[in-house]
Amino acid sequence: MKILLLGCNGQVGWELQRSLAPLGDVIACDFDSVTDRRADFAKPAAVGELIDRIQPQVIVNAAAHTAVDKAESEIDLSRTINAVTPGVIADRARALGALVVHYSTDYVFDGSGDQARDELAVTGPLSVYGKTKLEGEERIRASGCRHLIFRTSWVYAARGHNFIKTMLRLAQERERMTVINDQFGAPTGAALLADVTALAIQASRPLTGIYHLAAAGETTWYAYAEYVLAKAKQIKP
Secondary structure: OEEEEEOOOOHHHHHHHHHHHHHOEEEEEEOOOOHHHEOOOOOHHHHHHHHHHHOOOEEEEOOOOOOHHHHOOOHHHHHHHHHHHHHHHHHHHHHHOOEEEEEEEHHHOOOOOOOOOOOOOOOOOOOHHHHHHHHHHHHHHHHOOEEEEEEEOOEEOOOOOOHHHHHHHHHHHOOOOOOOOOOEEOOEEHHHHHHHHHHHHOOOOOOOEEEEOOOOOOEEHHHHHHHHHHHHHHHOO
């Protein structure tokens, strides 16, 4: 099986290189890869040409514009990376008969209420990030390609940028930090996402559609920060 992994150097992409390796020939690409494997999502046509050249059976897209606040001032770039290019990927996949695995977010919802939402819940993103990720989902579904879309939340990993690393850095730089305590979510490890992805691809019964994929339980950003800093104090030499 030939698998094209896009966004291979991000949190999820790095773990996917490990989890997908036993499944076949993994061609790992990112925006800063060498020329013949460069996958710059700001250039949708170039990503489409990459797919045409490689002819994969599976395309796993772990690339995204994930800077939620920055997306508000980079609307066009965010939409290109999160929606337009995934749409191009899906169109190419349909022509090849390839499976697309794509990662989305809980930001496609409006954040109201106090109950977990299932895959049939009404979406209503409030941010540019959420709106562009939802558009990416819609373009993939509209293409008619075989697809798996995993919505997740609060991703963390040893590699890359995430809330844990931000809290540890700020704790060293500041005497006092302010963290909100009214937003709830489920911190989810990139390794979990990668392992479930590999299992889903090789499932005996082909899986398609949208699935919510996050760790069990819930916490707030404040409680999450407290936990991270308490653990850091325990292991500090």
